[in-house]
Amino acid sequence: xxxxxxxxxxxxxxxxxxxxxxxxxxxxxxxxxxxxGIDICNVDSIVRMQHITRVPKVAAYLKGVIxxxxxxxxxxxxxxxxxxxxDEVTRSTRxxxxxxxxxxxxxxxxxxxxxxxxxxxxxxxxxxxxxxxDKTNFINGVGKHDGELIxxxxxxxxxxxDNA
Numbered sequence: 001x002x003x004x005x006x007x008x009x010x011x012x013x014x015x016x017x018x019x020x021x022x023x024x025x026x027x028x029x030x031x032x033x034x035x036x037g038i039d040i041c042n043v044d045s046i047v048r049m050q051h052i053t054r055v056p057k058v059a060a061y062l063k064g065v066i067x068x069x070x071x072x073x074x075x076x077x078x079x080x081x082x083x084x085x086x087d088e089v090t091r092s093t094r095x096x097x098x099x100x101x102x103x104x105x106x107x108x109x110x111x112x113x114x115x116x117x118x119x120x121x122x123x124x125x126x127x128x129x130x131x132x133x134d135k136t137n138f139i140n141g142v143g144k145h146d147g148e149l150i151x152x153x154x155x156x157x158x159x160x161x162d163n164a
Contacts, residue, residue, distance in 0.1 A: 021120045026143065028150055029096070030112040031079055037117070037143055037150040044097040044105060046113055049089055063087075066095065066107060073097060075107035081158060082138055087111075103159045117150070119143045124152065 026037035027046075045068075052064040052075050061080035065072050075095055077087050087093070092112040099105055123144045140154035 023118050023120050025116055025118050027116055028114040029110040030114055031110060032084060035150050037152045042098050042155050044099045047095050049093045073105050073107050078108045078110055098155055100155060100159050106159055117145045119145060
């Protein structure tokens with residue numbers, strides 16, 4: 001079904017006289033006042049905030065583990081991992097369950113899940129970063145959508161344990 005919709009989209013663009021353009025969908029999240037994008041291919045599910053069981057002697061950004069449908073999933077604070085202020089849990093706080101290649105499933109706490117956007121690859125600027133600035137290591141590009149900029153997260157870098 002996915003291939004059919006992709007072909008249909010390419011056909012529509014060809015009829016309009018445009019070259020087919022690759023698109024990627026991102027979930028837009030909020031951390032503080034900043035917006036970040038997570039590639040939807042990496043998202044397993046989004047759950048409301050729930051009780052997190054603390055695990056002793058782990059990094060401060062690792063909040064603990066949750067039991068989600070019988071599976072124990074580690075949960076990390078994206079705010080603390082990126083060097084921002086401590087999380088403030090509100091009604092809009094969510095845990096996004098990511099399925100990552102090397103780390104398996106991991107949950108990240110975010111302030112709010114805003115929307116799903118579709119970005120064309122032409123609307124994404126790759127970021128070159130200074131190795132001294134830890135926060136930019138987590139960003140692999142910036143997307144432009146409706147006049148706003150969305151920092152696109154590199155989830156494999158975010159999930160690595162040695163870069164806190």
